[in-house]
Amino acid sequence: MSEQTNFQAQSPGSAEIAARFPDLHPAFDKTAAVTEANRCLYCFDAPCTSACPTHIDVPRFIKKIASDNLEGSAKTILDANILGASCSRACPVEVLCEGACVMHRYNKQPIEIARLQRFAMDALHESGAPLPFSPGKDTGKSVALIGGGPASLACAAELRRRGIRAEIFDARPLPGGLNTYGIAEYKLPLAESLREIDLISQLGVEFHFNTTVDAAQLAALEASHDAVFLGMGLGAIHKLGIAGEEMQGVTNALDYIAGYKSGEITTAPQRVAVIGAGNTAIDAANAAVRLGAQEVHMVYRRGPEQMSAFAFEYEHAKQEGVKFLWHVKPTGLKGAGKVEALELAKLETTSDGSLVPQAGGEFSLPVDLIVLAIGQATHTDFLAGLDSQPSKVKLERGRILVDRATGQTSNPKYFAGGDCTNGGREVVDAVADGKRAGIGIAAWLEVK
Amino acid sequence: MPTLETTFAGIKCINPFWLASAPPTNCGEQIMRAFDAGWGGAVWKTIGAPITNVSSRYSSIDWNGQKMMGFNNIELISDRPTEVNLREIAEVKRRYPKNTVIASLMVESKRETWHDIVQRAEDAGADGLELNFGCPHGMSERGMGAAVGQVPEYCEQITGWVKEKARTPVIVKLTPNISDIRIPARAAKRAGADALSAINTINSITGIDLDTLEPRPMVDGKSSHGGYCGPAVKPIALNMVQQVMSDPNAALPMSGIGGIGSWQDAAEFILLGSGTVQVCTAAMHYGYRIVEDMADGLLAWMRRKGYETLDDFRGHSLPNMREWKNLNLNYKVVAHIHESKCIGCDLCYTACWDGAHQCIHLDRTLPAPNHFRTPDMVAAESRSRISTTPIPKLDLDGAGADGPYRTPLSRIPRVDEEECVGCNLCSLVCPVPECITMERIDTGLAPETWEERVAAGIVPQGVGHAGNPNL
Known part of the structure; x- marks a missing residue:
C-alpha cells in the first residue's frame, strides 16, 4: 500500500535543535547571488561540471541566475540532479565543483557554486511549484527499490519520468535515508530533505515505510516486479570489540x-x-x-x-x-x-x-x-537468497559489483547504486549512481 | 614635471577636464564645488529657451552586474530663469577666475535672439560660448538642438549669427545623430566657429519594463527617445572625433565628449586631437571626486611617456588611423597561448569554434592533432565520464596532473597557426592578462594595400553607385 503524504509536515522538528544548529553557510540574498553569478566566467566544458558526479551544467544554471531566469536555473540543476537542493547543502564542494573552479588558478576565490545552487533551489521551493518534469506515459513496467535514500530516489525519479512504476521500500518511518537522518543539521536540516522528497513523490513514486526487506520479501519483489534496484546503503557501525560496549553511555x-x-x-x-x-x-x-x-x-x-x-x-x-x-x-x-x-x-x-x-x-x-564512528559494515545478508542459495548478485569485499555506466549487477534483473556499491561516499555520488541506474533499467526493460 | 595646463581656442585652462553641459553644471553652487574638487572648467547647463521638464527623466542599462554602462536622459535644457544663471556665472567667475566657464546656449532660430543671448552670456563673464546643436530630444521637436545640428545650412547660419556678435571663442557642439558628422563640422568651420565639441548624446531607448511593457524612463506610462551617453558610447565618440580631426575642412580645436570617466579615456580623446575633454555620466555616477584620479593618472602616464604638455601627444594617434584600403594586407599575426598562464576556462576554444575560424583545438593529450573534433564531441566525452567524490581512504591513487602546467594539459587549448587568421577574438575573450598574445609571423612579403593592388590591376576597382558621397 503506497503512502503518499506530505513528508515535510511529519518532520519531528525541535526548536532547540534548530537554534543550536543554524546554517553553516547562510543563504544568499538575491543581490549577492546575482553579483556572484556574474563573476562566473562561463567556462566551456566546465571543470566544475565534470567534477560533479551528476554533471550539473553549473555555468548554465549560474548564468540563469544572472539573467533572473530562476525557474530555468532550477530546472537545469534538477535535470542533472533530482536532489539538487540537498546536494547544494550537503556536498563537500571543496573537493568537487568549487575545488575544480578555474578561479583557483586566477588567484581569486572560486565561485560559490553551492550557495548559488541553493539560491536557485530555494527559489523553486518557495514558489510552491512542482518539479518541472512530468511522469512519462505508463509503460506497464514496475521496479522495486530497496532503501529510500538518495540512490533510490534518483533512480525512482528517472523511472517515473519514463513511465515506469517505482515502489520504494525503506526501513525507517520517513524517506531519504542518510540524506534525512545522517547529515549534520547545520548543513542539511531534516525538514529540508523531506521537502525535496515531497516533490519527487509528486512524480508518483510509491513509498513503503518501516519495511526491512528480507530474503523472502526480496524473492517476492523479484517475482512481482520487472527489475529490482538495490539502494539500501551500508549496515551498522562497527563495534570496538572490547568488553563493556553494551554499557549505557x-x-x-x-x-x-x-x-x-x-x-x-x-x-x-x-x-x-x-x-x-x-x-x-x-x-x-x-x-x-x-x-x-x-x-x-x-x-x-x-x-x-x-x-x-x-x-x-x-x-x-x-x-x-x-x-x-x-x-x-x-x-x-x-x-x-x-x-x-x-x-x-x-x-x-x-x-x-x-x-x-x-x-x-x-x-x-x-x-x-x-x-x-569507525566505519559501517555492509548490509547484504538478505541478498543471499532463500535456503542459503548463492547470492543474488556478485559482491566484492561486501560491495555489490555493478557496471558503472548502467548500474546493472551480475544478475541482469538487479541494479544497484549508492553506498552499497561504492563503500560509502557522498549524497551526490548516490544520486549519480541512482540516475545512471534509472536510465540503465529503462534501457534494459526496453530491449528485454 | 609635466603640466596639465593648456590653451584651448585661446582660452587658458588650468587642466583639460571640463564638466559637460548637463545636470552636474546646473547651478553656480554645484560648479564651485566641482572646481574645488579639481575640475578645470565647466560648460554651464544650456541657457536659453524656457522649458518645462518631465518626471522621470533618466534611465540606464547595466551589464553583468555593472551599473550604468549606458545612460539615457530626456531632460531638457536649464529650467532656471536665464537671469539667475547669468548672475551665477558672474559670481562663479568672480570667485574662480582661473577656472573656465563656458556658457552653453540654445535659443530659437532668430538672429536677434541669438545676438541677445550671446551678449548677455559674455557680459556675465563667460570665457567662451558653446552652441548646443545636439540635444536630441524635446528641444529638437521645437526646431532647436539636433534639429539645427542635423542640417548643415542651419548650423552654418546660426554659427554665423553668433560670430557676428561674439567676442569670446565659439564652440559648436555636434550631434552624432547624423550619417556623416564631418558635414555639420565643415559647416561650422565655414561659418567661423573657433572650436568644436563632440559628441552630444545618441538617440536611444534604453529598455522596456517587461512587466508593464513601458519603455524607460517612464512618464505616466509613456516614454520618449532620449540621449544615450556613458561608457557604452565612447567608441562611437572616438570615431567621430577622429573623423572630424582627420578632415582638414572640418578640424578645429576639439573638446572631446562621450563616455569619458578615466584618465585613460581622456588620453585617448587627446591622442585623437582633442584639446580638452568633457565629462558628464561618470560625474553623475560617482560625483565630482573622480577628477582627482583623472588628473593624477594622466600626469603619471605623461611622466612615463616623457610628455611635458598635452600638446606633446595631442593628435598623435591620428596618423595611425587610415582608410581600410590603406592597411597592409601582408601583415600577419597568430594567436599564441602561454600555457603557464592558462587557467583552463577554454573560452578561447568555444569562441574560435563558434565565433571565428575553428583553429583552436583541445587535442594536446590526444595521440595526434585532431582538427575534426567539435566542441560538442569534447563536451559529450566529458559528460560520459563517470566522476566520484574523491575520498582519501577510498581513492589511494588520486588523479594526477596530466602535464607540466598548473592547468591540466587536456584543458589547455592549442592554436593551429597554419589556420589562424589573427582575428584577436581568443585574446579578447581570455580573462587572464597576457595569456593569449598575438605574435607577428614574418610572411616574407613586402607591405601591400588593397589600393595598391587595385592600382596594379591585381584586383578589380569595383563598382559603386555613381555619385555616392561615401566614395
Whole structure:
C-alpha cells in the first residue's frame, strides 16, 4: 500500500535543535547571488561540471541566475540532479565543483557554486511549484527499490519520468535515508530533505515505510516486479570489540546524529569521546559540542595526515572546539552500569608500518558518552537468497559489483547504486549512481 | 614635471577636464564645488529657451552586474530663469577666475535672439560660448538642438549669427545623430566657429519594463527617445572625433565628449586631437571626486611617456588611423597561448569554434592533432565520464596532473597557426592578462594595400553607385 503524504509536515522538528544548529553557510540574498553569478566566467566544458558526479551544467544554471531566469536555473540543476537542493547543502564542494573552479588558478576565490545552487533551489521551493518534469506515459513496467535514500530516489525519479512504476521500500518511518537522518543539521536540516522528497513523490513514486526487506520479501519483489534496484546503503557501525560496549553511555555516530536530528537527543553530557576520524566522526563530535558538551575528544589510532575526513571538515571541527587524541587506541571501558572512562593506549609505528602499543603508554580518559564512528559494515545478508542459495548478485569485499555506466549487477534483473556499491561516499555520488541506474533499467526493460 | 595646463581656442585652462553641459553644471553652487574638487572648467547647463521638464527623466542599462554602462536622459535644457544663471556665472567667475566657464546656449532660430543671448552670456563673464546643436530630444521637436545640428545650412547660419556678435571663442557642439558628422563640422568651420565639441548624446531607448511593457524612463506610462551617453558610447565618440580631426575642412580645436570617466579615456580623446575633454555620466555616477584620479593618472602616464604638455601627444594617434584600403594586407599575426598562464576556462576554444575560424583545438593529450573534433564531441566525452567524490581512504591513487602546467594539459587549448587568421577574438575573450598574445609571423612579403593592388590591376576597382558621397 503506497503512502503518499506530505513528508515535510511529519518532520519531528525541535526548536532547540534548530537554534543550536543554524546554517553553516547562510543563504544568499538575491543581490549577492546575482553579483556572484556574474563573476562566473562561463567556462566551456566546465571543470566544475565534470567534477560533479551528476554533471550539473553549473555555468548554465549560474548564468540563469544572472539573467533572473530562476525557474530555468532550477530546472537545469534538477535535470542533472533530482536532489539538487540537498546536494547544494550537503556536498563537500571543496573537493568537487568549487575545488575544480578555474578561479583557483586566477588567484581569486572560486565561485560559490553551492550557495548559488541553493539560491536557485530555494527559489523553486518557495514558489510552491512542482518539479518541472512530468511522469512519462505508463509503460506497464514496475521496479522495486530497496532503501529510500538518495540512490533510490534518483533512480525512482528517472523511472517515473519514463513511465515506469517505482515502489520504494525503506526501513525507517520517513524517506531519504542518510540524506534525512545522517547529515549534520547545520548543513542539511531534516525538514529540508523531506521537502525535496515531497516533490519527487509528486512524480508518483510509491513509498513503503518501516519495511526491512528480507530474503523472502526480496524473492517476492523479484517475482512481482520487472527489475529490482538495490539502494539500501551500508549496515551498522562497527563495534570496538572490547568488553563493556553494551554499557549505557556507549552509542554510535549514526544513531547519535539521527537522534539529535529527529529531536530525540537535545543535550549532551559534559565529556564526550568520539572514536574514529572520518567525516561522520566529525559530524558527531561537532554535534556533541553544539548539544552542550564541555569537552569533546576525537580518538584516532593514526595521525591527522591519515584521517579520512576532508581537510576542511577537520578545520571545522577545530573551530567548533573539538580536541584530538592522535595515535591512541581504546583498550577498555570503565564504569558501573554506565560508562565513566575510556581506557587508552598510546601507539607507535614499527619499522614495518604496523601500529603497536607504546610501553607504559596507557592512560584513562574520563567520559560520560562514547560515540563510535569507525566505519559501517555492509548490509547484504538478505541478498543471499532463500535456503542459503548463492547470492543474488556478485559482491566484492561486501560491495555489490555493478557496471558503472548502467548500474546493472551480475544478475541482469538487479541494479544497484549508492553506498552499497561504492563503500560509502557522498549524497551526490548516490544520486549519480541512482540516475545512471534509472536510465540503465529503462534501457534494459526496453530491449528485454 | 609635466603640466596639465593648456590653451584651448585661446582660452587658458588650468587642466583639460571640463564638466559637460548637463545636470552636474546646473547651478553656480554645484560648479564651485566641482572646481574645488579639481575640475578645470565647466560648460554651464544650456541657457536659453524656457522649458518645462518631465518626471522621470533618466534611465540606464547595466551589464553583468555593472551599473550604468549606458545612460539615457530626456531632460531638457536649464529650467532656471536665464537671469539667475547669468548672475551665477558672474559670481562663479568672480570667485574662480582661473577656472573656465563656458556658457552653453540654445535659443530659437532668430538672429536677434541669438545676438541677445550671446551678449548677455559674455557680459556675465563667460570665457567662451558653446552652441548646443545636439540635444536630441524635446528641444529638437521645437526646431532647436539636433534639429539645427542635423542640417548643415542651419548650423552654418546660426554659427554665423553668433560670430557676428561674439567676442569670446565659439564652440559648436555636434550631434552624432547624423550619417556623416564631418558635414555639420565643415559647416561650422565655414561659418567661423573657433572650436568644436563632440559628441552630444545618441538617440536611444534604453529598455522596456517587461512587466508593464513601458519603455524607460517612464512618464505616466509613456516614454520618449532620449540621449544615450556613458561608457557604452565612447567608441562611437572616438570615431567621430577622429573623423572630424582627420578632415582638414572640418578640424578645429576639439573638446572631446562621450563616455569619458578615466584618465585613460581622456588620453585617448587627446591622442585623437582633442584639446580638452568633457565629462558628464561618470560625474553623475560617482560625483565630482573622480577628477582627482583623472588628473593624477594622466600626469603619471605623461611622466612615463616623457610628455611635458598635452600638446606633446595631442593628435598623435591620428596618423595611425587610415582608410581600410590603406592597411597592409601582408601583415600577419597568430594567436599564441602561454600555457603557464592558462587557467583552463577554454573560452578561447568555444569562441574560435563558434565565433571565428575553428583553429583552436583541445587535442594536446590526444595521440595526434585532431582538427575534426567539435566542441560538442569534447563536451559529450566529458559528460560520459563517470566522476566520484574523491575520498582519501577510498581513492589511494588520486588523479594526477596530466602535464607540466598548473592547468591540466587536456584543458589547455592549442592554436593551429597554419589556420589562424589573427582575428584577436581568443585574446579578447581570455580573462587572464597576457595569456593569449598575438605574435607577428614574418610572411616574407613586402607591405601591400588593397589600393595598391587595385592600382596594379591585381584586383578589380569595383563598382559603386555613381555619385555616392561615401566614395
